[in-house]
Amino acid sequence: MSDVSEYRVEKRRAEAALTLTTGATVRGCFFLAGLRASHGGPERVADLLNAEIGFFPFELNTDGTRYTVLYNRTQLVVVTLLENTIEAQLDPGYSVAMEREVRMLLSNGDAVHGRVRVYRPTGRDRLSDYARAPQMFRYVETAEGTLLLNSAHIVEFRETSAT
Numbered sequence: 001m002s003d004v005s006e007y008r009v010e011k012r013r014a015e016a017a018l019t020l021t022t023g024a025t026v027r028g029c030f031f032l033a034g035l036r037a038s039h040g041g042p043e044r045v046a047d048l049l050n051a052e053i054g055f056f057p058f059e060l061n062t063d064g065t066r067y068t069v070l071y072n073r074t075q076l077v078v079v080t081l082l083e084n085t086i087e088a089q090l091d092p093g094y095s096v097a098m099e100r101e102v103r104m105l106l107s108n109g110d111a112v113h114g115r116v117r118v119y120r121p122t123g124r125d126r127l128s129d130y131a132r133a134p135q136m137f138r139y140v141e142t143a144e145g146t147l148l149l150n151s152a153h154i155v156e157f158r159e160t161s162a163t
Helices: 045-051 126-129
Strands: 010-018 025-033 055-062 065-072 076-081 098-106 111-118 138-140 146-150 154-159
Touching: 025 045, 045 076, 045 138, 045 146, 098 126, 111 126, 111 146, 126 154
Parallel strands: none
Antiparallel strands: 010 025, 010 076, 025 055, 055 065, 076 146, 098 111, 098 154, 111 138, 138 146
């Protein structure tokens, strides 16, 4: 007789740093499913954050003690992926989507310089089309790594030339 429930779903951990509206940055892990029903392959951090509203579980590791907290998605400004920095490249159509070099100003005063992909047909792949995308959390690839930005905390953004 096993002590493991038949309803248990195995999860994998994905390390990240969360920047919150309080100004705090915390490091820990997301819990991600091995498979995602909405697309082939494993669940990504963006899938988890865009799937629902409200709270999500996040594991902190403080002085060797692990514990899980619930964070409110609306209070999350930036997610910095610490492991799988190619997560954005797993989007279908990544290689053919229009790439735009951008500078974004966030509600906490930080500026982000990086690249975004606009998944729209030719002629409708402008930065303004990206601005109207329905996903709350969006990938930005920077020189330092891959970020997920909460679009509710993007104050302004503009296209820049690649340097």
